[in-house]
Amino acid sequence: MSNRAITPELIAKHGLSPEEYDKVLSILGREPSFEELGVFSVMWSEHCSYKNSRPELRKFPTTGPSVLVKAGEENAGVIDIGDGWAVAFKIESHNHPSAVEPFQGAATGVGGIIRDIFTMGARPVFLMDSLRFGPIEGDGEQAKTNRRLFAGVVAGIAHYGNCIGLPTIAGEVYFDESYSGNPLVNAFCLGILRHEQIARGAAEGVGNPVFYVGAETGRDGLAGAAFASRELTEESKADRPAVQVGDPFREKLLLEACLELLATDCVAGIQDMGAAGLTCSTCETASRGGTGVEIDVQLVPQRAKGQTPYEVLLSESQERMLVIVKKGQEATVKQIFEKWNLPYAEIGKVTDDGMMRVRNGNEIVVNVPARALADDCPLYSREAASFTPPAQLDLATVPQIDPETALPKLLSHPSIASKRWVWRQYDHMVRTGTAVLPGSDAAVFIVREANKILAAATDCNAIYCKLDPGVGARIAVAECARNLACSGAVPIGVTDNLNFGNPHKPENFYQLRAAVEGISEGCRAFGVPVTGGNVSLYNESPAGAIDPTPTISMVGTIADAAHITTQYFKQAGDQIFLIGETGSELGGSHYLLALHGRKEGAPPTMDFAQEKAIHAALLSVIRKGLVQSAHDCSEGGLAVTIAESCFFNSLAASIDLGSTNQRPDVLLFNETQGRIVISVKSSNVSTLEAELSKSGVPFRKMGEVTAKADLLIKTGANAYRWRIADLNEIFEGAIPSLMGG
């Protein structure tokens, strides 16, 4: 073994606490080698071990009759969708790499999540992204940096997804001061497979050869998992070598080769090399298989000469897989890798002694019990600060702004404005299944080979989460489910990306705990399991922690193509209804943020029983063919929702909200949850009213779709009017004008 001295400084530099180092000593019964120290360092980082979050994550509901592979068992969860078909899906963050190198950071985030999916034996079919940046308006240095990060991240996602041929069909982008210096890049991938095709990441069959396939190992991404588990500082730029470089073409070949390989009967186990690379894939496969794995780093295909065993073990070079091949089938495997021009090598074998053993030729550099390394990281229950729910916003302190002024301002706020500039850079139509293009509440994708219709949405309002993390997380789940309902879908599963600050700070740890509990409650309410996800802590820049951002991605199924619904009004003369009731709160609203510069008050409340009843009622009328369009009210409230429904087909609306003692700004821009704006053919109005009355949910007729030039909204004696073409131009033009076209 390497004889480099293990000093307290070296241990600290590897991010291991004295307590963790003591545990290493007791597992090994001796001092670790330099390589072993590196191996423990990455495996016991938060990114790989979830040591600070695992006790919390256990609160998630993860089971259900449709769950074929549970959260945490494998690289991604798998859910039954009927007729012998299943979906594998997951979301994962690449926040830190994207902060220092946005293009490659985001690109490799996409590459990593795609590998997680095809490792399961699933053919990836679509992508989504949830992105957060600091404000992009203005000429300040910070705004310029934020624009550079935004442009780089979008280009990186486009580069990888477009080249590999997967459509990016939905997502969300928000801009807020708290993400300046610490953008969030969460990438989601969904794949489809037959039940019998589920592949496992276990090293099974003592004596089976272990193959390495894919890109050669280089020095890129050295110990990236450990890097991701630190706060970002001024010096983080020096970590640029910790950011990997992606090659989507290689990944396309690897994807096709692996799926071709998995269709044979040659594979005993398969695992991608993501975070912690070769180290993680060998010890995790051994741990899952209850076996040991022995490899020789000298046999690993390498990009550069003179790499040390330490570097080879900790490299996070992309587009690599570890395949445990059934003995005797090597020739078939080699033939497939050669067809796809992929570097490969037999680098070791499965053993029966439970050890992860790494040789450098004749020298043993790592000899660690695989299970202890993979599973015995000390877990921490951090201290959570006590929390006082925020007081309701005092409306008297909020000056009224004329809605005719406020609506265009809200529509031009980058978080609300059209994201066409973003998704036009993504190929969102390849694989010819995108039935609802980006921009509507949820994306809808027809999976041709399985004859199934899937819907997917991703949501998180981090303002609500900042003000009250538990409520914010509940709303994130409910909004996803509402988006699915608006598209005609029933939810089947959730994957979450928990983006928080340093968990050692009690305030941050409270946010994490409350969010997990809120998500759990939401998932139980809608009867959907959490199938896996990702935790990204230490999202802090010198200015402080990000707003807590527990991103929710929800997948649903649509029974019949006739049920596919979009948010856009379809024809003049259709009648407009609101399902749900409008309250009087303004706390946490985008109106308060964008027009008054205030992020305060109590966020809207979430009543799951009411919410579920509304989704059920909506789905029932959609299935009866009564609904022309359905759009949920979220950021910007009712007025923004109505305007957005007008845009796509160049229609307008005439709305009368009746007499009320509400302030007009509250009525038009508050963000009460559980509200959906639908449009209905005139001839179906009475049937619709009868159906909705039967279901017992509150609803009211608000007006009608028109072909006029103006959007008109009346409240009592007041009437507000906007030229719809102007609003559309503001909505579409906001981001392009900031980003230079």
Add this chain to the structure above:
Amino acid sequence: MVQVTTGSSFMKVAIIQFPGSNCDTDCQAALASLPGIQAEIVWHKETSLAGYAAVVLPGGFSYGDYLRCGSIARFSPIMRAVRAVAESGVLVLGICNGFQILCEAGLLPGTLMRNNGLLFRCEHLHLRVENNDSPFTSVLHQGQVLDIPIAHGEGNYFADAETLKQLNMNNQILVRYCDASGNVSPEANPNGSLENIAGICSHGRNVFGLMPHPERVCDPLLGGTDGRSIFQSMIEAVAKLNVKS
């Protein structure tokens, strides 16, 4: 189920799969949705295209678009066979990356440069049919406006003045980018292509390359069926040949 065939036989179409092709199965599904077609994926290391009535070079990023789009794919073993069948009059259709490969291979004139806006663009837009005297546009009428999406970063068509003159003189420009009313204007040009050129055919008219993706609009559930007309034209052209022979 009654198998509908055109002419005297079932039309067999080869879809070439290069490493990095990613619209291969999309093309296969679109073609298979039309009656009378049997669409097969052919690996780029194959050397013969015997028995195929038409060949499609699908979109994607062959060889990762490294060096230059299509510049490596043109050296794939199958390209010798593509050139041979093209010279014998077999229909060859190149879509997006397939168009780029045909230009690199010299089967079509000109080249495709980076979009003038420098960004990848994926969106529905309109094409005006400039000429219907081709095996790819015969079921359309001149001036007809099609809604077919694009998805590319390098679709900015360029050719020297002499080539451009020849293309116009020989009616080789089959489709141009236009607005919804059919106006070929600078505003309707998504990528800076010369004269809004979206697709051209060879002098012999049997090789056609275009940047837009007709295979993406062959199903009403996916936003339209205007793409079918290109494949339909090919079926009719092959049927006529079969009747003659």
